[in-house]
Amino acid sequence: MRVAILQFPGSNCDWDSEHAVRDVLGVSAHRVWHKARLPSETEAVIVPGGFSFGDYLRCGAIARFSPIMHDLKNFAEKGGQVLGICNGFQILCESGLLPGALIRNDCLDFRCLNQNLTVENSNERFNQNTLGNSLLLPIAHGEGNFRADESVLFSLEENQQVLIRYDGNPNGSVNAIAGIRNSAGNVYGMMPHPERAVGSHHPCLDGLPVLKAFLEPLLDSIPVEVTSG
Amino acid sequence: MKVTVFVSPKITVLDPQGAAVEQAMKSLGYESVEGVRVGKTITFEMEGSDSPDSREKLDKLCDGLLSNPVIEDFRYEIEEG
Numbered sequence: 001m002r003v004a005i006l007q008f009p010g011s012n013c014d015w016d017s018e019h020a021v022r023d024v025l026g027v028s029a030h031r032v033w034h035k036a037r038l039p040s041e042t043e044a045v046i047v048p049g050g051f052s053f054g055d056y057l058r059c060g061a062i063a064r065f066s067p068i069m070h071d072l073k074n075f076a077e078k079g080g081q082v083l084g085i086c087n088g089f090q091i092l093c094e095s096g097l098l099p100g101a102l103i104r105n106d107c108l109d110f111r112c113l114n115q116n117l118t119v120e121n122s123n124e125r126f127n128q129n130t131l132g133n134s135l136l137l138p139i140a141h142g143e144g145n146f147r148a149d150e151s152v153l154f155s156l157e158e159n160q161q162v163l164i165r166y167d168g169n170p171n172g173s174v175n176a177i178a179g180i181r182n183s184a185g186n187v188y189g190m191m192p193h194p195e196r197a198v199g200s201h202h203p204c205l206d207g208l209p210v211l212k213a214f215l216e217p218l219l220d221s222i223p224v225e226v227t228s229g
Numbered sequence: 230m231k232v233t234v235f236v237s238p239k240i241t242v243l244d245p246q247g248a249a250v251e252q253a254m255k256s257l258g259y260e261s262v263e264g265v266r267v268g269k270t271i272t273f274e275m276e277g278s279d280s281p282d283s284r285e286k287l288d289k290l291c292d293g294l295l296s297n298p299v300i301e302d303f304r305y306e307i308e309e310g
Contacts, residue, residue, distance in 0.1 A: 058297055065294065094297065101299040103238075104245045147242055147300055172243065 002218055003029035004042045006072070006088075008063045013049035013085060013195060020195040020211055021046070027218055034063070038071035043218050044081040045072060047088030049140075049193060059102060059143045060090035069095055082187045083214045086141055089179070089189035098182055098189045099156065100148035106172025110142040114203050115192060116167040117178055123185050125213045126163045135164065135206040137192035139178075144191040146173035146180075159183055163190060188214060231308040232275055232287065236296045237268030271295055279307045 003021050007014045014031050021029040029046075032038065038045070053062035063069070069091075076082050076097050084092035092098040105111055117135045121127040148156065153174060156162055163179035171191075179190030194207030212219060238244040244266050251265035277283045287305055296303040 057295070061294065061297065093299075101297055103242065103300055106243065106245045108245050108249055145243070145245070149241070149299070172245070 002027050002041070002043045003046060003215070004032045004038055004044070005029055005046045005048055006034060006068060007031045007048075008034045008050070008052035008066060008091075010052045010054055011048050011050035011087070013087075013193065016193075017046050017048045017085070017195040020198045020207065021215070024198045024208070025211060025215060025219070027215055032068065034066040034068045036068060038068060038075055042075065042080070044083070044215060045075060046195075047072075047082065047084040047091050048195070049086030049088055052087055052091060055087075055143075058090075058094065059087060060092075060094040063087075063091045064095040073097065076182075076187050079184065079186050081214065081217060084187075084189040085193055085195065086139075086144075086191055089191055090143065092187060092189045097187050098180060099152045100146055100180070102143050102191070103145045103147055104143050105141070105145050105170070107170075110140070111144065111170045112140040113138070113170070115139045115170060115178075117164045117192060118167060119164055120160065120162045122160050122163050122181060125185075125216050126181065126188075130213050131209045132206075134167070135192075135210065136197070136204040137194060137206050137210070138196045138203065139170065139192050141171070141191055144171040144173065144178075146177045146191075148174065155183075156180060163188065164192070230275055230278055230283070230310070232273055232305055233308075234271040234287075234291055234295050234303055234305040235268060236271065236291075236301050236303050237266050239300055239302055240266075242300045268301075278309055283307075 005017045018029050090102045119131045165176040166178045169176040181188045194210035197204045197207030246267040247265040254262045291303040
């Protein structure tokens with residue numbers, strides 16, 4: 001296994017993530033139940049979207065204490081590549097692997113639309129050369145309103161840890177932040193769904209460069225044929 | 230002992246629910262209402278009594294699971310018996 005896709009009770013983007021990584025990008029990927037151990041041959045982890053544990057208490061609050069999170073923390077501390085999407089982003093924030101928190105959208109509505117995003121020059125993998133200046137990606141969340149205290153926000157901006165921002169802020173996030181990375185550059189989180197934008201049956205294909213940027217350390221070593229069908 | 234934990238959004242954090250409830254209160258005629266914050270209470274029974282040791286345990290529980298220190302404050306009340 002190269003990419004492990006975590007499955008919590010209530011995850012619902014796990015199969016889409018597996019399809020995007022395995023069938024579209026051609027990288028071996030498997031779903032791993034939250035009570036299992038992270039396989040030793042794991043090279044990257046995706047924490048997928050959904051409503052883990054019914055979003056009870058707070059989004060991601062209970063998943064944070066799932067058995068596999070211990071392995072995930074070790075994996076991330078050793079420099080392992082981790083991407084949290086939507087509820088996965090919320091779980092990574094709750095577990096302290098990413099700074100900040102995600103609260104109720106300021107409009108109180110569940111926002112479900114194809115969202116225009118502006119790409120920031122964050123690091124050698126996530127920048128305007130690799131992703132283009134802007135992206136169109138689906139969003140679908142009720143709690144995507146990114147919050148961080150002033151000092152955290154300052155360091156996020158100062159260290160260029162913001163990956164993407166919303167055009168026309170749909171949820172009230174500070175600085176219109178839609179996705180961030182940790183300072184080490186191995187843990188990524190975003191509210192938009194790249195795994196829902198990889199095929200001709202999807203409204204857009206901009207998930208491909210995003211997932212490729214994340215999986216780039218793995219893609220280098222194998223030939224990749226990207227199909228969009 | 231019976232424990233009641235009160236979790237509320239930090240005063241520095243936007244509370245969209247509180248703002249919506251405040252708007253509804255005003256439209257009902259309670260125009261002088263302001264500063265509405267929506268939180269939650271969590272009640273449970275726990276063995277032991279009110280002591281520095283059990284308060285230390287409760288602090289840990291509240292800070293880790295029941296509230297998120299980035300966005301929320303907590304306090305709790307303990308009822309003996």
